Amino acid sequence: MAKSSNQKLKILYLMKIFLEATDEDNTITLNEMITELERYGITAERKSIYDDIEALHQYGIDIATRKTKTTDYFVANRLFELPELKLLVDIVQSSKFITHKKSNELIKKIESLTSVHQARKLQRQVYVANRVKTMNELIYCNVDTLHIAISENRQISFKYFEYNLDKKKQFRNSGQAYVVSPYALSWVDENYYLISHYPKNSDLTHFRVDRMGEIKLLEEPRRTLAEIIGEKSLDIAEYSKKVFNMFGGEEVAVKLQFDNSLVNVVIDRFGKDVSIEKVDENSFAVRTHVAVSSTFLAWVFQFGNKVKILSPESVVKRYKENLQEIMNSY
Structure with missing residues (x-):
């Protein structure tokens, strides 16, 4: 049988046929392989296909057989199930x-x-309540650039925007670029945040990645974490427990009392290692470090009388003032 001009591609097209057309429920016979190869302009003999299947098997493609009236071939296992x-x-x-x-x-x-x-x-449909997709198509390039900056210990500059009442982009900082030292990316509540240091702030600062534009890598080296927080590395998981929704604040050791029904909420928020002590038959207390911010107070507020801030008194006072401000607005 005369060989076609693209005969060297035969084994590649055969692999393509196996991967695209076969699985445990959909098999292919030797004659069907020959027919499929002809669609790519390739002629093949049965013996050569046997040799190709063996070569693919040695390469790592898990090609299995099933005996019916004919011998049926299919890819049994793939990288992803x-x-x-x-x-x-x-x-x-x-x-x-x-x-x-x-x-x-x-x-x-x-x-x-x-x-x-x-x-x-x-081809499934997943519906999630109140889910709004981001509109910034550049976010993927942004994430890549930020990873490069972090790995190469370089500072970055960027412009940061938010939306006004007309739903138009409005740049912060009078449109001037921010220059920061980037340390890590964190995905919190469906948003990507850059954890960095901005010279105007003494502590770490968070920026929503989808609201960053015109990101540029700078030659200047970033400041070390030891200079900012006195540590050589940043434990993102531990840091996220303390910072609510990426809104920073003064880190404080707080004691909270919870109704027993909220034990899963506490573990989800602070992790399984959080120290839990029994208060009475209906409640328990937790001691942990958090960045006290309006977001943290709002998190406490959502549970009503099932949560109580026990200490320190400064946080209790701030929470009471926050509640009073809300009452005064009505």
């Missing part, structure tokens, strides 16, 4: 951080990791 791909699709679709356009692009790429048959099962 279908439930794992479904999980990835759900995360992408429901994430506020990822734009609609990028969500569709990423899901298409995830679908390519399985057969076309199983890919149909990934």
